[in-house]
Amino acid sequence: MKQLKFVLIGILFGIILYKSEAASWYRIYEMFQFRSFHMYGIIGTALTTAILIVQIIKRKNVKDTNGLPIQFIDKKKSITRYLLGGTIFGLGWALTGACPGPMFALLGAEYWTLGIVLIFALIGTWIYGLLQNKLPH
């Protein structure tokens, strides 16, 4: 039963991604042309709200539903991996209009071609795993 919560959170997430149009290729295209406020409005208000949430959790020591403190782990410092990896992801995001969340929402909306994107995203992840020790991080 506890696991059902995650399915419900996912359902809400899928509906939001689709209805916000953040999952639409058109919106991502327009975003990278800097011609519309829509996507920046979504990211901006999502981020502002998220900052408030994180601050409240930290200051009030909000616990999770198991009564354990909510912890935030700092990401490892580096430039290379984030800049190179980020750029490679950005190329794919702009080409397919899909990032790893919307990809699944679109599959549910019966855009079956996203299955091709997903299978090759798995292959891409696998290739990263094979080359990990040879890549500059």
Add this chain to the structure above:
Amino acid sequence: MLEIIQKPWPWYISGPLIALIMYLLLRQGKDFGMSNNLRTMCSIVGAGKTSSFFRFDWKAQIWNLLVVLGTIIGGFIAHFCLSDGTPPAINNASIADLQALGIIDKLQGYMPDSLFLFDGSLFQFLLLSIGGLLIGFGTRYAGGCSSGHAISGLSNFQLPSLIAVIGFFIGGIIMIHFIFPLIF
């Protein structure tokens, strides 16, 4: 009420709702990040035999796969029950650009058919498969995607996430301004 929901949602509603998803997961003691699921799926199908990167306790990540399952169901519900079929109201200059590139004749549907309605062409297959490779490789190299870095990371003031997001935009700008005119 249903009519209002069926219209595309304004950004000032959608944005805070995405942050709500992060909050709900944090309250469950989990981190909001979707691209991790790609690594988990690789492990499940046996990638651990080829690289130690995939040798971890993937069963501890089942919760995130359940979020994925939910996201698929959510996409289905939104598309078939909560939409009136209005295409995203993108700006006219972008529509004109898409027409000039031959990607659309006129704006219709949620996604352009020429790219996402499979017609068996090699071009379309290459476009989708190369896009997928870049997404899978890039997110793991960068250690996260739009959810893990742009929302979770930035909201916790992580410099690495800011660098990653700058990278997302460098890649996106290169693709749309320099590569699109070459391939379309």
